[in-house]
Amino acid sequence: MNARPADTHLDLEDLIAEVTGQPVDDRAREHLARCEHCRAEANRWDLVAGGVRRLAAATPEAPQPARPGGPRPTRLRVLAAPRRRAVLAAGVAAALVLVAAVGYGASRFVHITFGTAGPGASTVLTAVTGCTGLQQAVGTLEQVNGTSLVIKTAGGQPVTVTTTASTFVSMSGALRSDITDGASVVVHGPRSGGTIGAVTVTVGPPFSAVSSPGFVSVRGTVSDVSSAGFTLVTSTGTRVPVTTNGDTLVVVPHASLGQLRHGATIFAVGHAGPGGTLSARAVAAVSQLPPGVPPGLHAPAGAHLHISVHLRTQGHARNCSPSAITEALALGA
Amino acid sequence: MNDPHRDAGAATFTASHDGACDDVQLLRRIGQGDEDAMAAFYREHGRVVLAQVLLVTGERVLAEEILQDTMLAVWRGAASFRGESSARSWVIAIARRQTRDRLRSRRLRVVDDAFLADQPGPGPGPEVTALDRAELAEVTAAIRELPAPHREVLGLAFGSGLSLPEVAGVLEIPVGTVKSRLTAARTALSRILNEKGQNR
Numbered sequence: 097m098n099a100r101p102a103d104t105h106l107d108l109e110d111l112i113a114e115v116t117g118q119p120v121d122d123r124a125r126e127h128l129a130r131c132e133h134c135r136a137e138a139n140r141w142d143l144v145a146g147g148v149r150r151l152a153a154a155t156p157e158a159p160q161p162a163r164p165g166g167p168r169p170t171r172l173r174v175l176a177a178p179r180r181r182a183v184l185a186a187g188v189a190a191a192l193v194l195v196a197a198v199g200y201g202a203s204r205f206v207h208i209t210f211g212t213a214g215p216g217a218s219t220v221l222t223a224v225t226g227c228t229g230l231q232q233a234v235g236t237l238e239q240v241n242g243t244s245l246v247i248k249t250a251g252g253q254p255v256t257v258t259t260t261a262s263t264f265v266s267m268s269g270a271l272r273s274d275i276t277d278g279a280s281v282v283v284h285g286p287r288s289g290g291t292i293g294a295v296t297v298t299v300g301p302p303f304s305a306v307s308s309p310g311f312v313s314v315r316g317t318v319s320d321v322s323s324a325g326f327t328l329v330t331s332t333g334t335r336v337p338v339t340t341n342g343d344t345l346v347v348v349p350h351a352s353l354g355q356l357r358h359g360a361t362i363f364a365v366g367h368a369g370p371g372g373t374l375s376a377r378a379v380a381a382v383s384q385l386p387p388g389v390p391p392g393l394h395a396p397a398g399a400h401l402h403i404s405v406h407l408r409t410q411g412h413a414r415n416c417s418p419s420a421i422t423e424a425l426a427l428g429a
Numbered sequence: 430m431n432d433p434h435r436d437a438g439a440a441t442f443t444a445s446h447d448g449a450c451d452d453v454q455l456l457r458r459i460g461q462g463d464e465d466a467m468a469a470f471y472r473e474h475g476r477v478v479l480a481q482v483l484l485v486t487g488e489r490v491l492a493e494e495i496l497q498d499t500m501l502a503v504w505r506g507a508a509s510f511r512g513e514s515s516a517r518s519w520v521i522a523i524a525r526r527q528t529r530d531r532l533r534s535r536r537l538r539v540v541d542d543a544f545l546a547d548q549p550g551p552g553p554g555p556e557v558t559a560l561d562r563a564e565l566a567e568v569t570a571a572i573r574e575l576p577a578p579h580r581e582v583l584g585l586a587f588g589s590g591l592s593l594p595e596v597a598g599v600l601e602i603p604v605g606t607v608k609s610r611l612t613a614a615r616t617a618l619s620r621i622l623n624e625k626g627q628n629r
Contacts, residue, residue: 108608109593118592140560144615145587147568148484152588155480261565 106134115141139260146262153349220253221368230377231368233257237360237381240353245379247362256373257364259353267356267381271346274299274355275326279318283328283338287312291337294325296345357383452516460508471500474517477589478524484584485528485577495531499524518595521585525599559622560615571621579614586611 106114110124115138120128128134221231233255235247245257259265275281275297285295292312314336316328325339348355356362360383366376452473458466478499483492502523510519560568572580585596586607597604 108611109604112586112593112611116587116590136561140615143560143563143565143568144572144583144618146565147572147618148583148587150565150569151484151572152477152480152584155476155483261563261568 111138111141114138115145143262220249220255220372221374230365231374232365233374234363237356237358237362257376258369258373259376263376264378265351266349267351268345268347269383270342272340274346274348275318275321277318277321281318282313282315284313291339294338294340294344296347298347300348300350356381453512456507456510456516467504474520478520481521481584481589482524482528485581495527498527514598518591518599521589522599559619563622571618574621575617579617582610583614
């Protein structure tokens with residue numbers, strides 16, 4: 097943050113801080129709210145940041161060389177040193193710890209719970225605790241107008257959610273129709289007799305792999321889609337049968353507005369705009385949520401969806417960046 | 430770990446842990462030879478480091494090898510961590526040196542400071558307009574085409590969770606130079622978008 101005369105444009109450091117969700121002082125925020133030039137600059141940087149984040153999202157998990165199936169030849173060379181082997185073994189142990197800690201009901205990123213409408217049900221926009229200036233809105237998708245969404249809150253009030261090219265949009269639910277031949281996916285579930293029973297299928301570049309005990313995660317291309325599942329073709333050409341059913345959670349971390357289903361529950365996070373609108377940094381759409389996901393959490397008839405997002409910290413501050421929010425939403429959705 | 434049901438009834442953001450304190454403790458334990466701590470550190474930072482290195486090198490196998498070299502350096506050097514920077518910026522700085530060494534051995538350059546320092550700022554012009562009209566997918570594709578130094582500074586600023594002073598620390602340059610590099614990277618990005626005719 098920089099001390100700055102009130103009438104001068106924001107410094108690049110302030111713009112970057114705004115885009116990355118780092119602390120920005122009140123004067124900078126106030127200036128941004130009234131300065132079209134600086135908002136345009138922030139949007140440009142946000143778009144650049146979005147591109148970087150999208151590339152990062154497509155990055156594979158850090159390698160776990162001792163994974164069943166054996167290391168690749170290139171990694172054998174890396175494993176040559178005994179101490180290095182110890183380090184990598186530690187990495188595998190870490191993965192197992194992660195597996196144990198990141199079950200659906202205990203994700204460090206996000207939790208989805210169900211319940212009846214609470215005292216805040218009539219609230220249109222609510223502040224995101226700990227993330228200065230961020231607002232959130234939850235409701236049912238009524239319509240999509242170009243780059244805007246109209247959602248209806250639990251209290252029946254309409255809210256317009258505007259998006260830009262850099263807004264991250266994800267969707268999830270029992271969306272088996274989004275698993276199509278040729279799609280790049282990551283299948284996650286238990287393997288039995290050479291067949292994977294898909295618990296989750298992530299379509300397109302995932303944000304991050306979330307694993308669970310006894311499950312495998314396999315990346316590949318979809319082929320031979322049927323009502324019972326599909327064949328997953330891995331990069332080595334191996335064909336793996338995958339079964340799906342109504343409980344299979346399909347996640348599309350990078351969705352377009354046009355893909356969102358009418359009636360889906362929309363969770364949007366961003367900044368308050370004019371006329372009660374929400375200028376969204378991230379939008380998560382949950383539709384046709386399988387009754388068994390998350391395990392043990394079933395939606396009673398007429399219940400409203402409640403979402404609590406757990407953001408990781410960055411130093412001593414919460415990381416309120418679009419990428420952190422989006423990752424949280426996408427992983428939890 | 431927070432109670433997942435604690436906030437039922439309202440959509441709320443809450444912090445799960447203090448990463449800075451965790452990292453300092455982890456590095457202290459790693460310095461004492463604690464493999465569990467090393468595992469936790471790997472889990473916490475491995476993917477971000479990999480993403481940054483992959484952004485610079487563009488080669489997955491090489492990036493994974495550099496990650497392993499980096500984590501080996503962490504294992505060996507954790508005891509020397511003084512807490513003068515965040516653990517994230519410290520490990521990324523290690524990864525950057527590892528990357529530079531690897532690419533030097535292949536007679537490639539990862540950063541040409543003179544090249545970057547002389548790049549002009551954008552100012553108003555067609556490049557800004559190009560960025561205004563660009564779609565996210567186009568920007569993502571254009572970033573892949575940037576020279577490695579530009580990709581590096583963009584990755585550090587937007588993909589690694591570092592503040593600009595921390596980016597400056599990793600690159601061992603003043604914050605002002607980081608800003609000029611970012612501006613130069615954005616200008617180059619906009620020019621690519623213009624040249625590709627992806628914006629009308």
